[in-house]
Amino acid sequence: MQEHRPSEAIRLLIVAGVRLYREGMASNLDHREGFSVVGTAGTHPEALDLVGVLRPAVVVLDMAVDRSLELVAAVKCLDRAVKVIAFAVEENDPDIIACAEVGVDGYVACDGSMADLTSTISSVMRGELLCSPRVAATLLRHVGTLATDAREPSATDGLTSREAEILGLIDRGLSNKEIAVHLHIEVATVKNHVHNLLEKLHVGSRKEAAAQLSSRSLANRRRRLGSLPVPDRRP
């Protein structure tokens, strides 16, 4: 995809399952200076086909479309340069984070106007994110949580990948013999790995090693969940 130059109209593909929205948004945007609607689609497969054929700069996606998040991921997989703007996003943390994780470039809330949409498209094309303070706060909080998780020592730090794998199997309750069968290696080799990982974890038994793995995994999981407030789905 070629880089967009400000003098060129931004090529838009409108994706909305409801015909009134699809046609209405297309007509509204096509009449505005600086925008050119190159196509519309009502379904996931139709949209994906048109992205490949029409090569739009921006996909405006009504999030009410079935499997909309999958569609964003598929569009990004097809061409990372295509910008995706999610329209009618519920402003709660799980939905915003889900959008961010699949690669959405811009957000317009459920009560957003067409003017909000055009401002968002323009800002996305400048490489900026125009969003509500609530969305910004959610995204920043999530980045902070991810960074904390990355810094947190893991129960498997210092172990080789094979030792970490065996620790996982111990945690699932497998015996040395069962681990050997599962990994297609000798029981003596498993014993060696178990001996080494117990030393590295400074624990005296398999049970303690498994407990350490479980407690750290649980702590990480609790912290991640704790960073997400309960979504407010009131209308």
Place this chain on the structure above:
Amino acid sequence: MNLRPRLRDIIEDAVIQEADMSLTGAVLQSEGQLEDSSADVLIVGTDEPHDPEVPTRLLWIAPRMSVLMIAMSGGSAVLYELQPHKKTFGEVTVAALIDAIRLSAGNRELGC
């Protein structure tokens, strides 16, 4: 009334492109304003376009208006309006008069 911004923008955009249509207002603060409105059609956003409660109330206030109820989802719409109803009888007989009275009462019961 009660339209989400995107839906309102789409409808306004469509209406102003039609030579024989014009917008008389975008938002009504109260139903009382309807009596003074010159609009022929009132467009209302709702979750339940098939529920007659709101349009019936609006038509009671402004009987010469049509009320177009549009689902917020954009997926459906229902037009409500009052229309004069005419039925012509042939030779007037007592039985025909009774039928006319019965038909009229029946229509009222059905809310026609």
